Amino acid sequence: MSKSGEVSWKSENLGKRRWDFVVFLGILILHGLAILVFTRGFLLTRTELSQYSHCSDIQQSPCFSPPQDDQMVNHSKGCWTKPAVDRIVIIVLDALRYDFVAPSTFFDEKKPWMDRLQVLHKLASQPGSFAKIFKAIADPPTTSLQRLKGLTTGGLPTFIDVGNSFGAPAIIEDNLIYQMAKNGKRVVMMGDDTWVQLFPQHFNISHPFPSFNVKDLDTVDNGCVEHLFPYLYQEDWDVLIAHFLGVDHAGHIFGVDSTEMIEKLEQYNGILEKVVDVLESQSGPGGLHENTLLLVMGDHGQTINGDHGGGAPEEVETSLFAMSLQKNPSSLPSETDSSSCRLDTERRKICTSSIEQLDFAATVSALLGIPYPFGSIGRVNPELYALAAGTWNLDIFTPESGINLSGSERWMQNYVNVLCMNTWQVKRYIDVYSASSVIGFSDKDMSHVSDLYAQAHDNWLHTKEAVLNCKSDSCSTLLPQLKKQVEAYSNFLSSITALARSKWTEFNLKMMGTGLCILVLSLFVHIFTIKKLDKLCSCCLPRGGDFVVSFEAIFAYAAVLIRSFSFLSNSFILEEGKTASFLLATAGMLQLRHAIVKKKMFLEGLLFVLVVPLLRFGIELGQSK
Structure with a gap:
C-alpha cells in the first residue's frame, strides 16, 4: 500500500x-x-422535611390567646388543643374490606364474607349509641407500610419519597407516634412488626411478631390476643395499638371467598366482642375506661383475590369503627353529619359516615391534645371528633354577658378553635415545603392558597368577636357564624388536599x-x-442471514421481560432493591461462566461478580444511616 x-x-x-x-x-x-x-x-416525588411540631409553636398561631389566671391550670393540661379523651385503644385489622363491616357497594347479592363483624353492627345501631361506622378512604399506594406511614404522618406517601435516608424503613418525618411519645403518652404496641421498623424508639412496650410469612394466618393474631386482654386491665398506658394480620394473609393465599377468610372474620368478631365487654365493664364513673375511645380500623382493603396495590376501589375502601365509652350530652349539628343509611343483607338499617385516612393523624392529635404532625395536611374530622364526650364541654371563649351557650354552640365553638389550629399548621407546612423543596408548588397555586387562608383568618376574627360579645338578643346568629367559619376552614383544607394530590399522587x-x-x-x-x-x-x-438464538440471549430476554412486568406490582416495587441485586448477581455468574467457556473477557466477568456484593453493601449501609 x-x-x-x-x-x-x-x-x-x-x-x-x-x-x-x-x-x-x-x-x-x-x-x-x-x-x-x-x-x-x-x-x-415528595420531599421529606425534618421539621417537627412543638407545643411552644402555638404562640406563633393567630388562634392562640394567652389564658387568663383562672384558665391557666386547665390550659396547661393541653398543648395545641385541650385533650378530649384519656385513653385510646386502636385495633388494626389488616386488609379489612368495607363490606366485612357494612353493606357492600360492589355486590347486590349476599356473599359469605359480608357483614361478618356483627358486633360492630350491633353497637352502631343501638338507640342512643355513641358508636359509628365510617367508610375510610385510603390514598394509593395501599401497601401496609405506606398506609401506616400515611395514617401516622397525615401526609401522602408516594412510590418515591425523597429524604435524608432514602429507602430506610424508619420514618424520619414528624408523625403521630412521635408526638404521643414526646408529649408523655405511654404507647403500647403488639402485632405486625412493621410498626417497630417504622418507629424503633417510640413505644414504651412493644410485642412485635414477624409478618413476612403470608402462609401463617395465626402467629401474629394469637400474639395480639395473648397480650391485648391483660393490658385492658392495666393502668400503665395511654394508647394501645394491636395490629392483626390474619385477614390480610388469608386474602393473599386463599382469597376473600374462602373458608379460611370466613373463619378469620368469625374469630375477629369474637375478639372484638370480648374487648367491648372488658371496656364497658370498667367505663363507669371513676373506672379505668371512663373516658376511653375505641377505634377498630383497616389500613386498606383488598380485592377478591387478596391484592391491595391501590388500583381498584375495593383496595382503597376500608372501614373505621369508633366508640366512645363516655356518653355525649348532645348530638352533632346536621350540617356536619355525612351519614347515609342502607339495608344490610338481613334487611337491617345500617348508617355509616365517610372519612379520609388523611384526616386520621390530625383528628387523633386533637383528641389527645398533642401537636399535629408537621407534615399533616388532613382535617380534623367533625364526626369522629364529636364522638368523644370531652369535646362538648371545652369552652374556648366565654361570652362577656355570662350567657350560657347551648351544647351545639359550645361544641361548634370548640371545633372552630381546633380547625383554626389545624388550618394554621397546614398553611405553615405548605409554605415551608414550597420554599425548601426542589419541586415545590407554583406561584399561582400558592397565591390561591394564601387568598383562601386570608379569607378564613379574617372571618375568624369576626367569629371570635361574635362569641365574646354574645348577648341574649344577638346569640341567635352565633351558630350560623360558627358554621360559616367551619366552612371557610374546610374550603382551605380541601384546596390544599386537592393541590397535594395533584402533585404527589396523580400521574402526569x-x-x-x-x-x-x-x-x-x-x-x-x-x-x-x-x-x-x-x-x-x-x-x-451471522453472515449467512440465519438467525441463531443462544441460551444467553433467551435468558437475557426473559430477565428483561420479568423485570419489566414486575413494575406492575406495587408490593414488588417495595422489595426492588433486593430483587435487582439477586438478578444482577445471577447475571454476573452466568457472564463469568460464559467468559470461562469462551476464554475471553474473563477479567470483566470477574469484576462484574465482585461489584454486585459491594453495591448491595453500599445500599444497606446507606439505609442504616
Missing part, C-alpha cells in the same frame, strides 16, 4: 469511528431523554406518553443503526 493510500485508509477509518461515536451518543441521548421525561410523570399522563414516544423513536434508531453497522451486525447476526 502506498503512503498516500495508507493515509487515506487511516483518515477513512478515523471518520468511521467518529461516525460510530456520534451515532452511539445520539442513541444514548434519546434513551436518557425518554427515561427523564417518563420518570418526571411517573415517579412522583402527558409526560409519560411523551417519554414512551421518545423511547419508541430511540428503539427504531437503534434497530436501524444495528443493521447498518457491520460490527454490530457481526455480533448479533
Whole structure:
C-alpha cells in the first residue's frame, strides 16, 4: 500500500469511528431523554422535611390567646388543643374490606364474607349509641407500610419519597407516634412488626411478631390476643395499638371467598366482642375506661383475590369503627353529619359516615391534645371528633354577658378553635415545603392558597368577636357564624388536599406518553443503526442471514421481560432493591461462566461478580444511616 493510500485508509477509518461515536451518543441521548421525561410523570416525588411540631409553636398561631389566671391550670393540661379523651385503644385489622363491616357497594347479592363483624353492627345501631361506622378512604399506594406511614404522618406517601435516608424503613418525618411519645403518652404496641421498623424508639412496650410469612394466618393474631386482654386491665398506658394480620394473609393465599377468610372474620368478631365487654365493664364513673375511645380500623382493603396495590376501589375502601365509652350530652349539628343509611343483607338499617385516612393523624392529635404532625395536611374530622364526650364541654371563649351557650354552640365553638389550629399548621407546612423543596408548588397555586387562608383568618376574627360579645338578643346568629367559619376552614383544607394530590399522587399522563414516544423513536434508531453497522451486525447476526438464538440471549430476554412486568406490582416495587441485586448477581455468574467457556473477557466477568456484593453493601449501609 502506498503512503498516500495508507493515509487515506487511516483518515477513512478515523471518520468511521467518529461516525460510530456520534451515532452511539445520539442513541444514548434519546434513551436518557425518554427515561427523564417518563420518570418526571411517573415517579412522583415528595420531599421529606425534618421539621417537627412543638407545643411552644402555638404562640406563633393567630388562634392562640394567652389564658387568663383562672384558665391557666386547665390550659396547661393541653398543648395545641385541650385533650378530649384519656385513653385510646386502636385495633388494626389488616386488609379489612368495607363490606366485612357494612353493606357492600360492589355486590347486590349476599356473599359469605359480608357483614361478618356483627358486633360492630350491633353497637352502631343501638338507640342512643355513641358508636359509628365510617367508610375510610385510603390514598394509593395501599401497601401496609405506606398506609401506616400515611395514617401516622397525615401526609401522602408516594412510590418515591425523597429524604435524608432514602429507602430506610424508619420514618424520619414528624408523625403521630412521635408526638404521643414526646408529649408523655405511654404507647403500647403488639402485632405486625412493621410498626417497630417504622418507629424503633417510640413505644414504651412493644410485642412485635414477624409478618413476612403470608402462609401463617395465626402467629401474629394469637400474639395480639395473648397480650391485648391483660393490658385492658392495666393502668400503665395511654394508647394501645394491636395490629392483626390474619385477614390480610388469608386474602393473599386463599382469597376473600374462602373458608379460611370466613373463619378469620368469625374469630375477629369474637375478639372484638370480648374487648367491648372488658371496656364497658370498667367505663363507669371513676373506672379505668371512663373516658376511653375505641377505634377498630383497616389500613386498606383488598380485592377478591387478596391484592391491595391501590388500583381498584375495593383496595382503597376500608372501614373505621369508633366508640366512645363516655356518653355525649348532645348530638352533632346536621350540617356536619355525612351519614347515609342502607339495608344490610338481613334487611337491617345500617348508617355509616365517610372519612379520609388523611384526616386520621390530625383528628387523633386533637383528641389527645398533642401537636399535629408537621407534615399533616388532613382535617380534623367533625364526626369522629364529636364522638368523644370531652369535646362538648371545652369552652374556648366565654361570652362577656355570662350567657350560657347551648351544647351545639359550645361544641361548634370548640371545633372552630381546633380547625383554626389545624388550618394554621397546614398553611405553615405548605409554605415551608414550597420554599425548601426542589419541586415545590407554583406561584399561582400558592397565591390561591394564601387568598383562601386570608379569607378564613379574617372571618375568624369576626367569629371570635361574635362569641365574646354574645348577648341574649344577638346569640341567635352565633351558630350560623360558627358554621360559616367551619366552612371557610374546610374550603382551605380541601384546596390544599386537592393541590397535594395533584402533585404527589396523580400521574402526569402527558409526560409519560411523551417519554414512551421518545423511547419508541430511540428503539427504531437503534434497530436501524444495528443493521447498518457491520460490527454490530457481526455480533448479533451471522453472515449467512440465519438467525441463531443462544441460551444467553433467551435468558437475557426473559430477565428483561420479568423485570419489566414486575413494575406492575406495587408490593414488588417495595422489595426492588433486593430483587435487582439477586438478578444482577445471577447475571454476573452466568457472564463469568460464559467468559470461562469462551476464554475471553474473563477479567470483566470477574469484576462484574465482585461489584454486585459491594453495591448491595453500599445500599444497606446507606439505609442504616
